Amino acid sequence: MIIGDDAHTTVFSALQFLGLGHDRVIRLKTDDQGCMLIPAFADAIAKVRGPTIVIAQAGQINTGGFDKFSDIVPLVKQAGAWLHVDGAFGLWARTSSKVSHLAAGVDGADSWATDGHKWLQTPYDSGYAIMRHELAHRCAMTIAASYLPMAAEGERDPTHYVPELSHRARGFPT
Ligand SMILES: Cc1ncc(COP(=O)(O)O)c(C=O)c1O
Numbered sequence: 136m137i138i139g140d141d142a143h144t145t146v147f148s149a150l151q152f153l154g155l156g157h158d159r160v161i162r163l164k165t166d167d168q169g170c171m172l173i174p175a176f177a178d179a180i181a182k183v184r185g186p187t188i189v190i191a192q193a194g195q196i197n198t199g200g201f202d203k204f205s206d207i208v209p210l211v212k213q214a215g216a217w218l219h220v221d222g223a224f225g226l227w228a229r230t231s232s233k234v235s236h237l238a239a240g241v242d243g244a245d246s247w248a249t250d251g252h253k254w255l256q257t258p259y260d261s262g263y264a265i266m267r268h269e270l271a272h273r274c275a276m277t278i279a280a281s282y283l284p285m286a287a288e289g290e291r292d293p294t295h296y297v298p299e300l301s302h303r304a305r306g307f308p309t
Pocket residue numbers: 143145146192194195196221222223224250262
């Protein structure tokens with residue numbers, strides 16, 4: 136796992152929940168905008184071995200800084216790693232011709248998280264996770280039990296894509 140020192144605190148909480156802890160990951164120094172330094176990133180990803188996740192961000196909480204996805208994406212692909220983007224508010228920059236350049240290259244990631252309850256000003260809690268690889272997503276989340284009905288062939292069962300079973304369709308209205 137490679138992550139910038141200025142990632143949002145909730146990203147470190149997620150690592151804590153996963154049992155990885157805050158310090159068993161490679162934390163990279165950042166610039167004055169809280170963005171990962173590309174030479175340090177290139178160096179770190181060249182050295183890692185085995186399955187690797189990189190977490191970059193679109194919109195650093197204090198500065199609004201965007202990691203340099205155009206530089207990061209090719210290095211991630213070359214290493215066969217997975218790039219996740221924390222775009223809680225900044226991912227929406229892609230919808231604006233004025234600021235979309237800030238997130239140039241972000242489309243090359245493997246997964247993205249963003250919130251409606253930030254830039255879009257929707258009520259809490261409208262968070263979205265977007266995944267390029269459906270099977271990986273499904274394999275990570277599927278919960279099976281004898282008392283749960285199986286989805287029919289070809290039918291999408293929403294519980295196979297979220298960590299909780301008793302979960303209303305919170306994202307649906309937005
Ligand atoms: C960059 C970033 N990531 C993650 C979060 C956490 O979002 P939430 O509170 O919706 O879980 C925030 C909240 O401000 C944020 O700015």
